[in-house]
Amino acid sequence: MKIKEIAKVLNAQVVCGLEYVDNEITRGFASDLMSDVLTLDTDKMVLITGLANVQTIRTVEMSDVNCIVFVRNKQVTPQMLELARLESLVLIQCEYSMFKAVGILYAAGLLPVY
Amino acid sequence: MEFIYEVEGGNFIKAGNASSAVKKTLKQLNVDPKIVKRTVVALYEAEVNIVAHAYRGSITVNINARSIRIILDDDGPGIPDIELAMRQGYSTASPKVREMGFGAGMGLPNIKKNVDELNMSSIVNKGTKVEMITYL
Ligand SMILES: Nc1ncnc2c1ncn2[C@@H]1O[C@H](COP(=O)(O)OP(=O)(O)OP(=O)(O)O)[C@@H](O)[C@H]1O
Ligand SMILES: [Mg+2]
Numbered sequence: 001m002k003i004k005e006i007a008k009v010l011n012a013q014v015v016c017g018l019e020y021v022d023n024e025i026t027r028g029f030a031s032d033l034m035s036d037v038l039t040l041d042t043d044k045m046v047l048i049t050g051l052a053n054v055q056t057i058r059t060v061e062m063s064d065v066n067c068i069v070f071v072r073n074k075q076v077t078p079q080m081l082e083l084a085r086l087e088s089l090v091l092i093q094c095e096y097s098m099f100k101a102v103g104i105l106y107a108a109g110l111l112p113v114y
Numbered sequence: 115m116e117f118i119y120e121v122e123g124g125n126f127i128k129a130g131n132a133s134s135a136v137k138k139t140l141k142q143l144n145v146d147p148k149i150v151k152r153t154v155v156a157l158y159e160a161e162v163n164i165v166a167h168a169y170r171g172s173i174t175v176n177i178n179a180r181s182i183r184i185i186l187d188d189d190g191p192g193i194p195d196i197e198l199a200m201r202q203g204y205s206t207a208s209p210k211v212r213e214m215g216f217g218a219g220m221g222l223p224n225i226k227k228n229v230d231e232l233n234m235s236s237i238v239n240k241g242t243k244v245e246m247i248t249y250l
Contacts (some may be wrong), residue, residue, distance in 0.1 A: 017128040032199065032215060033215060033216075033217075033218045033220075034162075034216055035216060035218040035219075035220035035221050035224065036218055038155050038158070038159060038220070038221075038224055038225075039220060039224050041151070049246070051214075052129055052135055053126070053213040053214060054126070054129075054212055055126060055129060055130065055162070055215050055216070056215065057135065058129065058130030058133070058158065058245065059130075059215070059233070061134060061137070062133060062134075062137065062154045062155050062158045063151070063155065064147075073220060079127070081124070086209075095249075105144075
């Protein structure tokens with residue numbers, strides 16, 4: 001699905017990277033542990049996480065992941081935004097719990113990584 | 115060519131700055147994107163390990179036509195049992211480190227998976243040295 005559809009079904013706000021919302025995403029991975037994310041090698045993946053800090057951005061930068069959904073209404077900080085812009089990332093802020101957000105995305109057709 | 119970076123223990127704002135700079139350099143050198151990813155994931159895990167577990171450290175990156183060789187050298191508590199530390203799930207990370215999203219005990223096994231050669235040595239109460247080599 002397109003990134004903009006992800007934001008729509010989650011009733012969520014794209015706070016960075018509006019110009020990339022037509023890009024396609026096929027798989028989702030949900031974790032608050034960055035070392036778990038760093039073990040993956042999956043294209044067109046969205047990270048769904050409740051961890052909102054600079055290391056979340058660094059982790060996806062190293063992993064070649066281009067889209068993050070922050071759940072539980074976690075706020076993106078100015079520092080995170082600055083780094084995300086440099087890396088051309090899409091950041092989405094969502095008020096739902098991790099469980100609800102992941103359930104909706106799974107039902108909408110996003111595939112698991114494993 | 116050689117690049118040297120300093121790493122501050124405990125500073126999670128700056129953690130990853132060196133890995134990010136190395137990623138940009140490797141991309142500029144037109145290194146295969148798969149190799150870039152493997153190398154910077156390993157480097158980032160090792161850089162975060164200095165931030166999470168040591169007091170300060172340095173990263174030396176050597177790139178030539180055949181290989182990328184990275185040495186991370188830190189002043190820190192050291193690792194008493196490297197074999198144990200290499201096991202998936204083994205972690206002594208503090209609550210503060212866990213709050214930052216680390217401490218799964220996945221870093222060292224993941225480094226091993228991503229580089230062609232990994233050499234580690236450590237002296238307790240002195241520090242740890244990690245050498246990783248990726249062949250081009
Ligand atoms: N540079 C270091 N100095 C001292 N101890 C270290 C260092 N690197 C790793 N260790 C020790 O080895 C353990 C395992 O490291 P590893 O990177 O696999 O996991 P972690 O850092 O605890 O968690 P994760 O990497 O999954 O976020 C650490 O918890 C720590 O005890
Ligand atoms: Mg680690």
